[in-house]
Amino acid sequence: MGVPPLTDRRLAFVLGKGGAGKTAVAAALALGLADAGHRTLLVEVGAETRTEALFGTAPSLADPVEVRPGLSALTVDAELATQEYLGIQLKVRPLVEMMARSRAFHQVTQAAPGLAELVTLGKIWDLATTVRDGAPVWDRLVVDSPATGHGIALLEAAGNARALAGSGPIKDQAEAIEKVVRHPAATGIAVVATPEDLAVTEAVEAVQALRARSMPVTCAVANAVRRSLFTDADVQALGAVRADPATGDAERAAAQAAIAVAEGARHDDREVEVLARDSALPVAVLPLVPDLAPGSGGLEVLSAALMRDPAVRGAA
Amino acid sequence: MSDTFDLVQLLEGRRVVVVAGAGGVGKTTVSAALALGLAARGARVAVVTIDPARRLASALGIHHLGDTPHRVDPSRVEAAGMRMQGTLDALQLDPQATFDRLVAREAPDEAARKKILRNRVYRHLSTGVAGAQEFMAVERLHELVDSGDYDVVVLDTPPARNALDFLDAPERMTRFVQGRGLRLLLGPRAGAGRTGWRALQAGGHMVMSVVERLTGAQLLTDISEFLQSFEGMYEGFSDRATAVRLLLSSDSSRFVVVTGPRPEPAGEAILLWRRLRDDRYPLGAVVVNRVHAQPAGGDDQPAGLADLLRAAGAADPEGLAARAADALTAARARSAADRHEIRSIAGALDAPPITTVPALEDDPVEVAGLARVTRELEGG
Numbered sequence: 001m002g003v004p005p006l007t008d009r010r011l012a013f014v015l016g017k018g019g020a021g022k023t024a025v026a027a028a029l030a031l032g033l034a035d036a037g038h039r040t041l042l043v044e045v046g047a048e049t050r051t052e053a054l055f056g057t058a059p060s061l062a063d064p065v066e067v068r069p070g071l072s073a074l075t076v077d078a079e080l081a082t083q084e085y086l087g088i089q090l091k092v093r094p095l096v097e098m099m100a101r102s103r104a105f106h107q108v109t110q111a112a113p114g115l116a117e118l119v120t121l122g123k124i125w126d127l128a129t130t131v132r133d134g135a136p137v138w139d140r141l142v143v144d145s146p147a148t149g150h151g152i153a154l155l156e157a158a159g160n161a162r163a164l165a166g167s168g169p170i171k172d173q174a175e176a177i178e179k180v181v182r183h184p185a186a187t188g189i190a191v192v193a194t195p196e197d198l199a200v201t202e203a204v205e206a207v208q209a210l211r212a213r214s215m216p217v218t219c220a221v222a223n224a225v226r227r228s229l230f231t232d233a234d235v236q237a238l239g240a241v242r243a244d245p246a247t248g249d250a251e252r253a254a255a256q257a258a259i260a261v262a263e264g265a266r267h268d269d270r271e272v273e274v275l276a277r278d279s280a281l282p283v284a285v286l287p288l289v290p291d292l293a294p295g296s297g298g299l300e301v302l303s304a305a306l307m308r309d310p311a312v313r314g315a316a
Numbered sequence: 317m318s319d320t321f322d323l324v325q326l327l328e329g330r331r332v333v334v335v336a337g338a339g340g341v342g343k344t345t346v347s348a349a350l351a352l353g354l355a356a357r358g359a360r361v362a363v364v365t366i367d368p369a370r371r372l373a374s375a376l377g378i379h380h381l382g383d384t385p386h387r388v389d390p391s392r393v394e395a396a397g398m399r400m401q402g403t404l405d406a407l408q409l410d411p412q413a414t415f416d417r418l419v420a421r422e423a424p425d426e427a428a429r430k431k432i433l434r435n436r437v438y439r440h441l442s443t444g445v446a447g448a449q450e451f452m453a454v455e456r457l458h459e460l461v462d463s464g465d466y467d468v469v470v471l472d473t474p475p476a477r478n479a480l481d482f483l484d485a486p487e488r489m490t491r492f493v494q495g496r497g498l499r500l501l502l503g504p505r506a507g508a509g510r511t512g513w514r515a516l517q518a519g520g521h522m523v524m525s526v527v528e529r530l531t532g533a534q535l536l537t538d539i540s541e542f543l544q545s546f547e548g549m550y551e552g553f554s555d556r557a558t559a560v561r562l563l564l565s566s567d568s569s570r571f572v573v574v575t576g577p578r579p580e581p582a583g584e585a586i587l588l589w590r591r592l593r594d595d596r597y598p599l600g601a602v603v604v605n606r607v608h609a610q611p612a613g614g615d616d617q618p619a620g621l622a623d624l625l626r627a628a629g630a631a632d633p634e635g636l637a638a639r640a641a642d643a644l645t646a647a648r649a650r651s652a653a654d655r656h657e658i659r660s661i662a663g664a665l666d667a668p669p670i671t672t673v674p675a676l677e678d679d680p681v682e683v684a685g686l687a688r689v690t691r692e693l694e695g696g
Contacts, residue, residue, distance in 0.1 A: 019340030237630035251611030258640035
C-alpha cells in the first residue's frame with residue numbers, strides 16, 4: 001500500500017451533494033475514530049447544524065463540545081473565524097472590535113475572492129495542527145464539508161489565495177495551509193453518494209475535479225445502499241405468485257413488496273459498480289439506515305459498517 | 317390527503333412558473349414535467365434548469381444543455397403518447413454568461429464593459445458571492461420573459477440550503493454592487509468624495525490599512541476598481557430587481573413548492589409556502605414527490621402465501637413467505653408514513669392544493685418517463 005487509508009490521516013474531509021448523507025457519514029467516521037481511541041473533532045462548516053440531530057448535543061460556535069467520549073464537535077462559521085483570525089493578527093483588542101463592527105470590513109470580506117473559504121479552511125488547519133504540551137490537541141479531524149461545489153471551493157481556498165494575494169501574511173499562511181491540505185499523508189477526502197444515477201454522476205465529477213487540482217481523494221462512500229435477502233430463485237417463485245390471477249390481494253402485495261426489495265437492491269448494486277468503475281476509487285458501502293436519531297443505534301450501525309470497510313480502513 | 321386536481325391546467329395562461337423547494341426533492345424533474353404538460357397544451361414554453369441535469373437533458377433528447385435554448389423534438393413527445401401542440405425549449409443557467417450579458421447591456425461604453433469583465437473580483441462574483449447564482453437565475457428569467465419568444469417560462473430554482481434566498485437575491489446583489497459603506501471607506505480610490513464623512517473615513521482608512529496589511533494592496537485595488545466600474549450602473553440594476561419582483565408578485569406568475577414526503581424537506585416547504593403567502597406571492601400548489609404507493613390488501617396478512625409459493629416451486633416456502641410478509645409490513649409502514657407527512661403538510665398550511673407524484677426507481681430517462689410524471693401532475 002503506497003498511501004495511508006482514510007482512518008490514518010489526521011484531517012478527513014467528507015464531501016458530497018446535498019441529501020447524500022454527508023453529515024451522517026462524517027459523524028459515523030468521527031464516532032468510529034473516537035471509538036478506536038483517537039481524540040477526534042467533528043467539524044461542521046456554516047451556520048446550520050445537523051450534528052445536534054445525530055448526537056443530541058448542539059455543537060458550539062466558540063469551543064468544541066464533547067458529544068461522546070473522546071469525540072467533540074465544533075461549528076466553524078466564516079464570520080467568527082475571520083474575527084478570530086484578526087484577533088491573532090492584530091493583537092489589539094479595540095482595533096479588532098472596530099474591524100468586526102465595520103460594515104466596510106464585512107463588505108471587503110464578502111467581495112474578496114474566496115476569503116470566507118480561506119478563513120474557514122485556515123481555522124480547520126489551525127485546529128489540525130495545534131499542539132499542546134508537545135502533543136497534538138486532536139488526533140483526528142473530520143470535516144463535514146459544504147455541498148459539492150462549495151466543498152471543492154473550500155479545499156481550493158488556500159491555493160486560490162496564494163495566487164490572488166499579492167503579498168503579506170495571508171499569502172504565507174495560505175501556502176502553509178495548502179501544503180497540509182494537499183498532503184496525502186495528512187489529509188484525506190471521502191466523496192459520498194447515494195446509489196442514484198444523478199448522485200453517482202455528480203460524485204464522479206467531484207472526484208475528477210479534485211484529482212485535477214491534486215487533492216488527496218482517498219475513497220468514495222456509497223451511502224444508503226439497499227440490501228436484499230431474496231435470491232433469484234425466490235424472485236422467480238414470487239413472480240409466479242404475483243402473476244397468478246387467483247392470488248389474493250394481501251398475498252400479491254407481499255410478493256410485490258418482496259420483488260421490489262430485490263429489484264431495489266439490484267439497482268443499488270449496479271450504481272455502486274458504476275461509482276467504483278468511474279471514480280476508480282475504493283468504495284465503502286453503507287447500508288440504508290432509516291433512523292439516525294440519538295438513541296436509535298442507527299449512527300452506531302453506520303459507524304461500524306464504515307470502520308470495517310477496507311475502502312476506509314485500508315486492506316488488511 | 318391530496319386532491320386529484322390538474323396542476324398543469326392551474327398553471328395555464330401564466331407567464332412565469334417558479335418551482336422551489338429544498339435540495340434533492342426532484343425539483344428539476346417536476347419543472348420539466350410541468351413544462352412538458354404546458355407545451356403539450358399549446359404554449360411556447362422555456363424551462364430553465366440550474367443543476368447540470370444530464371439525465372433530464374437526455375430525457376429531452378438534448379445532448380448538451382447550455383445557456384442558449386434547445387428545442388425538444390416534438391416527435392419524441394408524440395412517441396411518448398402525448399400530443400404536442402406547442403413548443404418546449406430547455407436551457408441550463410450559466411450564471412457567468414448571464415451576468416456578462418447584463419454588464420454588456422448596462423455598461424455605458426465598450427471600455428467600461430471590458431474593464432469590468434477583466435476584473436478579478438467580478439470574475440469571482442458569480443461563484444463566490446452569496447446569492448449571486450440566485451440573482452443570475454432571476455435575471456435570466458427576466459431576459460426570457462422580455463424576449464417575447466415564450467408564452468411561459470418555467471424556472472427551476474437553485475439548490476439553496478435555504479430556498480428563500482432566491483427571493484431576496486436581486487436586492488441583495490444590487491446592494492452589494494452599490495457597496496455604499498465600502499465605497500466611502502475606499503475613499504478617493506473608489507471615487508467617493510463626500511466630505512461630511514471625514515470622521516468615518518478616518519476610522520475607515522484604518523480598517524483598510526489593516527486589510528491591506530493582511531492581503532496586500534492588489535486586492536483593495538481590485539475591489540475599488542470593481543466598484544468604480546459599476547458606477548452609473550446601479551440604477552439599471554435596481555430597476556431590474558424591482559421589475560423582477562413586480563413580475564413575480566403579479567398574477568402572471570405562480571409558485572409551485574416541491575417537497576418529498578419526509579419531515580426535513582416538508583418543514584422547508586412549509587416555511588417557504590408561508591413566507592410566499594406572507595409576502596403575497598401568487599401561490600400555485602404543493603407537489604409531494606416520490607410518494608410510496610399504498611400496497612393492496614389493507615391490513616390483511618398474506619396468510620396463504622406459503623402455500624402459493626410451495627405450488628410455485630419455492631425451495632423454502634415458509635421462510636420465503638415470512639420474509640415477503642416482512643417486506644409487505646415495511647412497504648405498508650413506509651406508505652403510511654408518507655401519507656402522514658402529506659397530512660401534516662396539509663394541516664400546517666390550511667389545506668393548500670397538494671398533488672403527489674409516486675416514487676420511481678430512478679428519475680425519468682426518456683420523454684415517456686417524464687410524460688408519466690406530467691400525467692400524475694395532471695391529476696393521474
